[in-house]
Amino acid sequence: MRASLLLLLLSVFVQEIGAQVSVSGAVTDAGDRPIPFATVTLLAPDSTLLSGNHTDDQGRFTLTTTFRGSALLSASSIGYATRSRQVFIGENNDTYDIGKLTLVESSQTLAEVTVTGERATVGAALDKKIFDLSSQQAQGGGSILDAMKALPGVTITQEGEVQLRGSDRVAVLVDGKQSALTGYGNQRGLGSIPAANIERIEIINNPSASYDAAGMAGIINIIYKTGTERGLNGEAGLSLALGEITTRREDLPTDLGRYRLNPHLQPNFGLDYRNDKLHAWTQASVLVQRKLPNNEFTQRNYSDGRRTLSQVPENRSQIHYVARAGVDYELNEANTLSVSGIYDYEHHIDTAQIPFLNLNTGERYRYWHWKEDESTGYVNGRVDYRHAFAQPGHQVELAAQFTQGKEDEQYFLNDSTRYRRAQDTSHLIAIENTTAFNLDYVRPLAAGRLELGSQLRYRSLPVTYEIAQGVRSIIYPGLGEESKWTEDLYAGYANYVYESPRFEAEAGLRVEQTAVTYTLDPENIYYARDDAYDYFKLYPNVRLTLKADERNRISLFFNRRVDRPGEQELRAFAKYDDPELLKVGNPYLRPQFTHTVEAAYRRLWETGSLFAAVYTRASQDAFQRIFSIDDSNPDYDIVNRIYQNTGRATNRGVELLWSQEVGDWWKYSAGVNVYRIGIEAYTGTLLFPTVRPFTLAASTENSFDLKFNNQFTLPGNWQAQLTAVYLAPRNIPQGRELSRSSVDLALSRPVFAGRGEAVLSATDIFNDFGLRQEIDGEGFTARYENLYESQVVRAGVTYKW
Template sequence: MHKFLIVLLFFFSLTTTFSQSSVNVTGQLREANTLENLAFANVTVQNSTDNSMVTGAITDDNGRFEILGLPTGKYTLLFSFIGYETVEKPLIAGGLNSVFDLGQIALQPSAEQLNEVQVVGQEATTNSDLNKKSFNLDNTIAQAGGSVLDAMKTMPGVTFDQDGKVVLRGSDKVVVLIDGKQSSLTGFGNQKGLANIPASNIEKIEIINNPSAKYDANGFAGIVNIIYKKETQKGLNGDVGLSFGLGALGKRRPDTPTDLGSFSVNPKLIPSLNLNYRKGKLNYFLQSEFIVQEALPNNEFTTRNYDDGRNIVSQVPENRKQFRSIINGGIDYNLDDNNSFTLSGLYDRERHIDTSQVAFIDLNTNTRNRFYTWEEEEVTRYINAAVSYLHSFEQPGHTFSANAQYTQGLEDETYSLNDSSVVRVGRDKTNIRAIENTTSISSDYVKPLSNGRLELGAKLRIRRLPVDYTITPGNESIIYPGLGSFSDWGENLYAGYVNYLLEKEFYDIEAGLRAEQTDVFYDLDPANTYYPNNDKYDYFELFPSARFTYKLNEHNKISAFYNRRIDRPGEPELRVFPKYDDPELLKVGNPYLRPQFTDAFEVAHKYSWNSGSLFSAVYHRIIQDQYMRIFSIDDSNPNYDIVNRIYQNTGRATNTGLELLASQDITQNWSLSSTVNWYSNAIDQYEGAVLFPFVRPFTIEASTANAWNAKFTSELSLPKEFTFQLTGVYYSDKNIPQGKELARSSVDLGIKKNLWNKKAELTFSATDIFNRFGIRQEVRNEGFTATYQNYFETQLLRLGFKYKI
């Protein structure tokens, strides 16, 4: 049993006039690696002379404990929790101090006791707190073998849009972190890549709807924190896994007549490795995943009905062959009991080739009036290097930490475009090469106080993203002329914060203030004829946050939150170079886009009982200068119209909703959980102008979009170490700017079999069994209506095996 010997500072009075006859002792127990609060842990006070028990306490939902009226004397405090090493601390109570706050006490998992826990029961999939929800991915059996995006499918309040972005409570303005830090894997301030990150080495995912001031101010909808596995046992341990799958098993809609069509029955192979070696002062960790697959990330059918009577349908299948490798590793070095360093690195490389044949069919004559083929070859590479330092002072929970991180990201994308129609036969080629360099330095200080703690921190982040754009035009090229050949985007962020937490027996108060100075520039090639001026601006903003939590009784507590946040458009939203996968439906950015600001309010309640819990929340957000993609028609081409999907600021909006999360153990072997999220997105009327490819007005009508989604999970433990899980997801109809998105649903199932005394496990999963999770939208704009259907790869079968080392 590992013991921590921390001697508390105390003062003895020289006279009995000022001495204390009894003291109060407080503190908080946390898991050493994840910093999760340990509820219902045991605190025992023993007499140091004869080891007899004097008194004790049980920690509350927040891991806090309080021992009142302890007589002066010498004691030994024992902190214990099933599955963890017991921690001993000496205490000399008396003198001038009437309150001893031991701060945060960390308990390390015990290898021997951990095996015992696994026999007793399974860790809850959802640990619902009032400011954070945590989900253990080992229990997402129905999505086993899939990506991080697959694993988030059944999480409360989470949906996905047509671009594969996470939508949290009706908004895609979500910040995604890796182990609490921004990373090249998921983007800096903007989402990317979650569908291509295997979940095999992820321990859990946290959803933070109301971040405090210590977090970056980006992301009005909240923060998703992805936590990698990291073993704590001594010696060599970890696991090795292999997943095989088949995707796109059925076609929701027949392909348009082309030779290639859309990929189906797509094979997938994902090996993974998670190793940890701990000895003495050193700990080595390594995680790696590889993806070799065929995939169908998009399969877009678009029917355009023009006011002049033309009706055109097209299909853009994104047939992908992909190889991706992710290697994440590092070293922890514990210099002594008070100082530790972590050196870590990440290498991520992906290469994929997408091919598509796009037929444009005139529905009035049932003839093909255009045939368009393209091939995209894209290579992305990201390198992260980070060093972290942690100093622990003598007082438990009193820490100073510093972190420095450098990231380089490369995107090299080449499109080969071939057009065949009555008006044009030609070939075009485009290449975009972007190299992003990000340097981040931060420091954080935590000081426990008698009834709470004080947190201070500062951060500097410098980002540069130059883009080179090369065009090789063919006969009567479809590429817009005058785009130029380069752009250069940069952002400097300077931030500092203070956060104070007061914890009392029946209530908590947390208040913080974050200050951020941001300098942004976006330089364009002078040859660009659409945006004649470079853009440059800077702004200083304050971002307050506040939380009040009141414990009504042992089973009920309620919280109120407020925070102010910002969403800054990144380079992908600003990029002036269109994407030509569909020459008549172009996606393009806007270099003059501005940030949006949000004031968020929420009231949450949690009621828990022995076999379950109910979490409920009401939230309201006010968004200023919201930005989104809008549809705008370009009818300047005499042969065909082009619909631009372009980013624009669209004025004021609100987001109001209700979230419910319930879990219940029906029997010892059967548990149910369900979530319902209803929200209303209201948009004020707004009139603006689109600058690309020529100036024309657009109007956003005032509208209110009411939508809801429901999810359920049923898990049943069966004899002979089998576990069965069934999940269901339903997204209702919802209004979108200029149109409507139709309802969709999915039913998934999974089976897990533990082998060889839980040294290994075999999983089988089937997602979207009825093939009903595709996206369907109806859009109305001046001069046309459009029906958009994206029947991408949602129906998959996976078989996985994992062996624990």
């Protein structure tokens, strides 16, 4: 079996997948009485029989076909004249209800009715891009983040977060549902998911009202593999890797330095069982690794002439377990019950020795040494009940989900300066409980479908915080020992889809009422009051699509989204991995709201395709980190990095995706996103640790992301993939992010008589994908470099039975 490498399975460009379509209705007589055992047929334009069936004792029928396009539907019965209708089976529905066919004993002219709808082809409405990973083995030994790195329009940050079109405000779903697998507002779990377990990735830049309103950049939907064969089958894999092989910048002098030649080990397996009424599955993986998730060099230049340099190498030893399991049981022909769950547990120990150098004198004026012992994890349980009505595709689904996530973080801090030689400790425990109830209803129509639904979601996040302060401690006093954040959300939506042979329309509205509280410890001296607010918002979506012909399609989109701050952005307790560049959240942070307008065009030809989009996003009350000098401690130069709402921000751009098959031996695709980021000037007030004003200067800059993928078929059943990524400089709040680039190579071939695949890959071969930023703050400038582990050589093997 040919291995299919990553990107050029760009199903976004509408490769037909042959999904079956159901066309249903009823046959009645002139008195509206059902006619049982009538013959119903569906014919292609050349009179080829596509499908046929008889009506049941209630006069209802269902026809199934993989055909798309115009067809002739006919019904006949002894004693009645045959009746026919011209129908149109579109690309965005799998089920159609054409209503009643009335048979009469005498001739009667029937009006022509066009049946339209949507098929489950990828990107037919230009509303999503689908990347098929089910047979993609070139990244089979890596994580889903490795697989996504080369996708057009997608960027992976040093923190393992996904950006779409330059924004990390992305909602991540698993099998179309909210899941703590990646967290609410947190994507770090993606790095632990083996790509071998994933069937496909869907990128939805303009979601409809049926989706949660969160995520202004769009939605990434991760679809796990599920078995379709009867009986028991399974898959197992093993990946071995070595990271941080070459050196980009020499370490500052310490005893420990940074971790190099870091080993990674990840076995995974999956089992799947299916019979007529039951489908059960389980998947599990274990990741054991030594890693360098961050390696931060920061040079600060103060307006009075002082210059400092520091390095924070985050040396990590980690083990991570992930297990999923589920059962789908068909109670009867109309009712199905599904139960599923996820267990995730991760433990790591990070150590770092951090020198602080005075660049004017060359002396080391501070030595900061810390160890972090942290465990994170969650359990997630979900129950789904689905009732299918007699008409195919007509269904209602009820779901209940509970998630509990936990973070247990301990820091052991050692400080050595001319002012002190002392130790401090901090211990934070955060437990997030989320309970959600969903009701979703789908009704196929003669020209599309109607979707209705509602959601109730309750979230609570209590945090406890304990500290033990040494002599002249640098830990901020007066924070208190606890806080609690809650969010209650009530939502309802309606979404309507219409399609004709030349035109499609989709319009929806999501209504949400949200109530938020943040209760702070009464001992907290920085924030004078608890926070509580609520908001009622409407989130509309509109899509209009013109189908010029089978190869050319144009769509217009409009929608409104929201980004709610997460735990890291709200946390009132500072993080001390770098005591002079302190990260801290803001419990008074508010949501940001974004309007998006987009026009998209798609063209297909025999050997390739083109996708082009022009888009604009405008966000109000955008929240981002602000750099500001903290002069509350006279002994040290401290810069705070605090989240703050900062007014209006825009992102306008053009995205082009090109796919071309040159021959049997070479396929390539290219993606370019040219955009302009606009940040408006803003003046505000910071409250922590002292009240002080800040000013954000206006900035605009043109930038672009470029990705080029090559897929080669080589002798001996070998496949090769070569990927190049270039991210141009761009403006950020208070500064500029410099360019980054990466070249990746992968080889794969079938093994075990075609039942398995062997993979050898190398990411960031030239070790040039580190993050570099220039910051221009009030009273200082800084150059920040995060030369985290991006260069990895990996060998993997998978086996199916």
